[in-house]
Amino acid sequence: MKIVDDNPSALTALDRPNSYIGRAVPRPNLRRLTQGRGQYVSDISLPRMAHVAFVRSPHAHARIASIRTERAKKAPGVAAVVTGADLAKIMTPWVGVLTHLKGLKSAPQFPIAVERACWAGEAVCAVVARSRAEAEDACELIEIDYEPLPAVTNAETAADPATPVIHKELGDNICFERTLDAGHVDDALASSDAVVETTFVFGRHTGACNEPRSIVADWNEGEQRLTVYQGTQAPHMMQNLYAKHLGLAEQQVRVLTKDVGGSFGIKVHSYADEMAAVAISKLLRRPVKFVADRIESFVTDIHARDHRIKAKIGVKKDGTITAFEIDDLTGVGPYSVYPRTSGIEANQVVSLVGGPYTTPNYRAKARVVFTNKNVMSQYRAVGHPIAAAVTEGLVELAAAKIGMDPLEIRRRNLYADDAYPATSASGLRFEKLSHHESLAHLDAMMNYAALRSEQKRLREQGIYRGVGFASFIEVTNPSAAFYGVGGARISSQDGATIKLDAQGNIGVHTGVSEQGQGAEAVIAQIAASSFGVPIEKVRVVMGDTDNTPYGGGTWASRATGIGGEAAWQAGKALRANVLALAGAMLQARPDALDIVNGAVVDKGTGNERLSLAELARVAYFRPDTLPPGIQAELVATRHYVPRAWPFAFTNGVQASYLEVDIETGFVKLLKHWCVEDCGTVINPQLVNEQVRGGIVQGIGAALFEQCLYDERGQLLNGNMADYLVPMAAEMPDIEVGHVVSPTSDSELGAKGAGEAGTAGAPACVMNALNDALRPLGATPLTDMPFTPDKILRALGKV
């Protein structure tokens, strides 16, 4: 077994004794999951719980003329049949806009469609029954008269005057537009030695979490309180939404998140059917459960990407990149998703294109239009894979055009490692990045020169291999600049409360949540290190709005950098409290004491003075023995939000090595490498696995995944057999390396690592593919996913 690079080259070990920072500590409580004893929402069953199933629109756009429910209401086991009109009486609609995305507009969306269904798959009626099977039986008995309306399914023509407007009150089908013009793009392009212009296409894809979206909602009429068990990334955000749209106080709503079977951004949004389940519980005054089945997941889980980008790069003979220019178009479905909107991905694309490079000349235009397809919103690495593929695709096409090595052109244009702080052409502010060191590390790790000679030798035997790269930047640790400033009640700050129990253990209550990334382990490592106890003494409590400090949850690679810093500070604060008490008990100066390995020690000698168990015993059970005026405070809470930088940018570089069977157009992935810099590495194994998992999702985008719609707005491959997710046999081994540039915005210096893999993988697979096919004169491939069909066409075989 080879665990690569488990010991990063440089650690800012935050020199506490017995620090767990930077160590590959196994995640606590994993045995629960390996024994099948976790608790996912789909596992939860409550007394008197009923099951909800939805009738969903078969039409992409239709007026709902009538719904006849009589037969369904009489079917065995049925408790209720609920329509959009029923729920509109108890739950207010929502509009997914953010004020800082100027001009972004959307229409009110209801938990169940009222009057009109706007995509194939939108819920139009719900059945509540004793079992899911009986609910589905009754769904078949509901008779709905639809009057089909024209469906807008082509983003290219969605904004044309001749195209019907989906929401008349909005005036047109444009959801959001953004333009940016920095430097002197026209002059720069005119003075270039070569200009490459092409169109990139990114398939629509979806998260395909292994556990579908699931919710159990339990309105207790006696308590006037709603308890929601939900596999969500953002419990406090959901608490706010349920309260707001049911007209409740937030304290009337508790959201509990236990184990979550994958999220990747899919489970950070409101979903109409989940809102409906919550409203139905209130309406029926009983617990109800809704678990999306896989077919429903494909037509309702948010989709993402689906961008068409016309792009241009100018370059000088010496490799200097003179300018980037893009024109982005994306069709996001009939509604902007609430509350994070459907404008962020395009906005990110505009911000991120060209991001690793110093050229000041950049012009961008993005247009987001409404269509009658499933809604789109933020999915892992939002915008990054698109921006990276456009940027890195252009860079390698330009390098090929001027006959320059793809690493060399990067060396000549990447921000120098000593150029920081720096501001990109699009206005992104970089605190400290390490493009060149990362690239050098990658070059060595993959033995680039040897691969090139192998590639050359094999080409002579008719074997076509390619090497491709992608430098990237990643938005992590978002401040309020991401959502809060736009009016969304999405917390960018996060809190941690640490309590010392009577045996000297600590409980860490954190606002971040766990969906498998290892946030629980990271928080435990940080708290153990900062307070001074063995990690076995730490229990982390998360995913419960009643019992954790207000926080944003886990998304946008924020859990470690923000939630972790809060835990670090809370640990320090509790240590100060404990040492103040210990000082009083031991008649010592608190600053001469420390906590090491679960005991109060003399700072100088390390000699144990008092175990934490003994200190807690006295504090809790014999406070009468403490000196007068001493009150033990053995709980501490701290919060943290990045203030100096709107985002903590990370960077990295990936490489892909692959072989194309030029007769069949099939691609075999041979190896993948990534060097990334997420600042202080708290747990190298967890970072590596975030990177690996992310890369494979990116490979899915490059080669396999696409939600295929026909012109009527019907999803053609909405099942696991036809929508191709990456499986083990086709995936490569992946090597991961690190460079460490901590952020000085926090003491820990940690940035996020959750999106890096997904951000760069599609770009470097694309570049490797084009590198493999270049000697054959193939048209460069820029239309993802790269199916055998497209590869064979590029080769002129069909």
Added chain:
Amino acid sequence: MNGRNVEISLTVNGETVTESVEPRRTLVDFLRENLALTGSHVGCEHGVCGACTVRLNGEIVRGCLMLAVQCNGAKIETIEGVSDSGEVADLQDAFEKRNALQCGFCTPGMLLTAQELLAHNKAPSRDAIREHISGNYCRCTGYHSIVDAIEAVAQQRGRR
């Protein structure tokens, strides 16, 4: 004809179970709903994801592609059973140590599939491991760490 309940009797993790079930109830729903053995997961219900993998008479099957009524007289083992017997303890250790799981939803099926591979192939190559688990979907890990963990256990068992 209708879906009248059928009484079935079978062994689940060594325990004899007698239940009345609708013919349409799949094995995995039977385990989860009737017996509250929730370690076997429901991911796709059309036989692609492998999250529902359980053992029927010693061999792994898709729990969503079997009906409970078909299991009358059968011996079923789930992740809970093989955990308690200690049969896959080394695989579980390796998965935990190598972080070969993130959300854990695929893990019970992945472990049972890996155990079957190692029963038939003492020293599988990485490619053979990848091929054998190719019917078990994991969205989180990218598979590399899972292959590492299974490979490590194959080597450990080979040394014993």
Added chain:
Amino acid sequence: MKPAPFAYARVRSVDEAVALLGETAEAKVLAGGQSLIATLNMRLSAPPLLVDINGIDGLEGIAHSDGTVTIGALTRHVEAERSGTIAAHAPLIARAMPHIAHPAIRNRGTIGGSIALADPAAELPACLLALGGDIDIAGPDGTRTVKADDFFRGLFETALGPCDILTGIRIPAASKNTRIGFAELARRHGDYAIVGLAAAAQGDGKGLKNVRLAYFGVGSTPLRQPKAESALSSELNGKSIDAAIAALDLDPPDDVQATGAVKKYLAGVLLRRVIKQLMEPLQ
């Protein structure tokens, strides 16, 4: 998604199965269930009755005698995969087996079920067709045998009547002159193929005779290619191979994984690859 309600009957004999199928219109036979139960779960099919034939004795097993390999309908894929008899006497089946789905599916799916379902993208129907096998059927009028060439009639449509049970298949055992070839292109291991080709022939000096090509994934049934077969059944050289590819009579429809044009082109690529295999004597 849960299946619509249905009744269930576990039968002990073929006669009982045939009789029950006669009593209930639209009843379906449940063998391995690896395709059927998925369609039930998705409510793509809602039969009133499932007739479970898994309890019928004598419908499983693999035997070789008198130049024929017999495979009982209830034989699981995994048994064929691990069978020495199959490896020695039906090597085409052995070669195809690892491509079929995944271990958990092969543990449960039956050979008879795969033939009876006749998925046009499945491996086994094409193998049976390439081998010129026979299908044994029991029905209301007794038993009969249908040649593979006459069995596959349309999309998921076979010579099986609504009350028939496929009881087994028989294939000619490989001899020392037997040549086989198998290739398929699937996006992911175990997926249904975009296009696949199963082939059998007799070695004849430096050439081949009795070439039988059966494509899958390119039409509504597995498809023989008589013109290409005869082009290959005399002298084998670059010219005859080109002629065989030119003679391929395929018009595959587009599907979500590939366009018809690409499938047709890939059929030619596979033919070249399979011919290479056909030129190799069996070990």
